[in-house]
Amino acid sequence: MRYRRTILLAFFFVASAEVIGQQEPVPKDKVDFAARAREIHKTAILFDGHNDLPWQLREHGQFGLDKIDLSKEQTLPYQTDIPRMKQGGLNAQFWSVYIPGRHPNPLRTVLEQIDLVNRMTEAHPNDLEQAFTAVDVRRIAKSGKCAGMLGVEGGVAIENDLAMLRIFHKLGVRYMTLTHNQTLDWADAATDTHKHGGLTKFGERVVREMNRLGILVDISHVSAETMSDVLDISQAPVIASHSSAYALCPHPRNVNDDILRRVRTNGGVIMINFFSSFVVPGAAAKITAKTKEIAETVKDKAEAEKQLNAWIAENPDLYGTVNTVVDHIEHVIRVAGIDHVGIGSDFDGITRWPKGLDSVADFPKVTEELLRRGHSEEAVRKILGENALRVVERSEAVAKRLQAETKLDFDLPVAPKHED
Numbered sequence: 001m002r003y004r005r006t007i008l009l010a011f012f013f014v015a016s017a018e019v020i021g022q023q024e025p026v027p028k029d030k031v032d033f034a035a036r037a038r039e040i041h042k043t044a045i046l047f048d049g050h051n052d053l054p055w056q057l058r059e060h061g062q063f064g065l066d067k068i069d070l071s072k073e074q075t076l077p078y079q080t081d082i083p084r085m086k087q088g089g090l091n092a093q094f095w096s097v098y099i100p101g102r103h104p105n106p107l108r109t110v111l112e113q114i115d116l117v118n119r120m121t122e123a124h125p126n127d128l129e130q131a132f133t134a135v136d137v138r139r140i141a142k143s144g145k146c147a148g149m150l151g152v153e154g155g156v157a158i159e160n161d162l163a164m165l166r167i168f169h170k171l172g173v174r175y176m177t178l179t180h181n182q183t184l185d186w187a188d189a190a191t192d193t194h195k196h197g198g199l200t201k202f203g204e205r206v207v208r209e210m211n212r213l214g215i216l217v218d219i220s221h222v223s224a225e226t227m228s229d230v231l232d233i234s235q236a237p238v239i240a241s242h243s244s245a246y247a248l249c250p251h252p253r254n255v256n257d258d259i260l261r262r263v264r265t266n267g268g269v270i271m272i273n274f275f276s277s278f279v280v281p282g283a284a285a286k287i288t289a290k291t292k293e294i295a296e297t298v299k300d301k302a303e304a305e306k307q308l309n310a311w312i313a314e315n316p317d318l319y320g321t322v323n324t325v326v327d328h329i330e331h332v333i334r335v336a337g338i339d340h341v342g343i344g345s346d347f348d349g350i351t352r353w354p355k356g357l358d359s360v361a362d363f364p365k366v367t368e369e370l371l372r373r374g375h376s377e378e379a380v381r382k383i384l385g386e387n388a389l390r391v392v393e394r395s396e397a398v399a400k401r402l403q404a405e406t407k408l409d410f411d412l413p414v415a416p417k418h419e420d
């Protein structure tokens with residue numbers, strides 16, 4: 001009896017030691033990744049590279065902001081409002097101040113969009129605040145508000161005048177997408193005729209003046225040749241505020257592997273766009289083909305659009321998912337490195353978002369999937385915002401150095417002729 005008890009006790013101790021010694025990690029299917037994601041978002045800075053709410057508001061007759069209350073949850077088409085920003089942990093945002101590539105008054109329009117963002121910010125002083133520096137972003141995000149920085153989308157806004165860049169900087173503009181969908185007098189766009197083979201001489205001066213001021217050069221929307229020219233001359237890191245990986249989805253709006261490798265050397269960051277056409281290979285081409293096919297038989301524009309939308313709704317393969325987006329993030333990590341990838345959702349500027357990523361409330365789902373795939377908390381924080389912040393900090397330092405070197409040596413545009 002006593003002998004058996006000893007054996008049993010010995011067995012018990014060995015078994016306990018086994019349990020304590022093993023320290024087996026919790027099996028993957030038992031980890032609550034959603035809870036871990038929520039925990040990270042409590043202290044992480046999520047700095048999204050591109051949100052088109054200002055243009056969405058304008059397009060839907062809300063330029064005056066008097067008929068919309070962004071402190072209340074909105075319905076579609078809006079993907080952004082304060083309650084959902086809080087839910088999604090969105091505490092730093094580059095607000096896109098966009099102007100269409102062919103517009104009779106680009107400068108005036110961009111100034112109106114800046115005014116709209118300012119009015120939006122001032123209407124919600126407890127939730128939104130404008131940031132001018134990386135230090136501002138950290139302070140504002142820590143206070144529980146969302147830090148807003150301005151990003152001009154479309155270099156058409158400067159009307160070929162470098163003085164406008166200087167004024168934009170004073171207003172708080174911290175990046176400019178060199179082109180939108182249309183080629184300009186000085187830079188080729190990705191989705192238009194390539195007239196210049198990249199940047200013209202004036203285009204190069206634009207990049208240099210942006211470096212000197214501390215406005216990030218945004219290579220989203222430009223052709224691969226323009227990206228390459230920018231990387232040849234930019235002294236500051238560049239960003240793609242809302243572009244995905246060309247190798248996974250060969251759309252001209254995406255960034256190819258050669259450029260990704262050069263962005264690594266340059267120190268920049270590629271912020272992944274959620275738009276299904278940019279993350280699902282072939283989706284954009286299929287829609288273009290179907291649009292043409294319908295147009296051949298249906299002449300009424302509204303009816304053609306109705307038929308196209310019905311067809312799109314029946315084809316779930318035209319939509320990305322959280323997984324597709326994370327695939328693009330991982331591709332950039334593989335080619336350029338963990339320090340060179342970020343998030344550039346393009347919410348309120350996209351028509352087909354990935355299933356499950358319906359609004360700014362859903363960012364933590366991306367975090368959850370990154371954790372599920374084994375990325376460390378440190379890596380996740382870099383992707384969410386630390387990489388973007390590093391680039392803003394570096395751009396500020398480069399500007400400081402260049403201004404010290406070239407005091408008052410402004411790069412002036414060709415003075416317009418005085419006619420009277």
Ligand SMILES: [Zn+2]
Nearest residue numbers: 153221242349
């Ligand atoms: Zn865009």
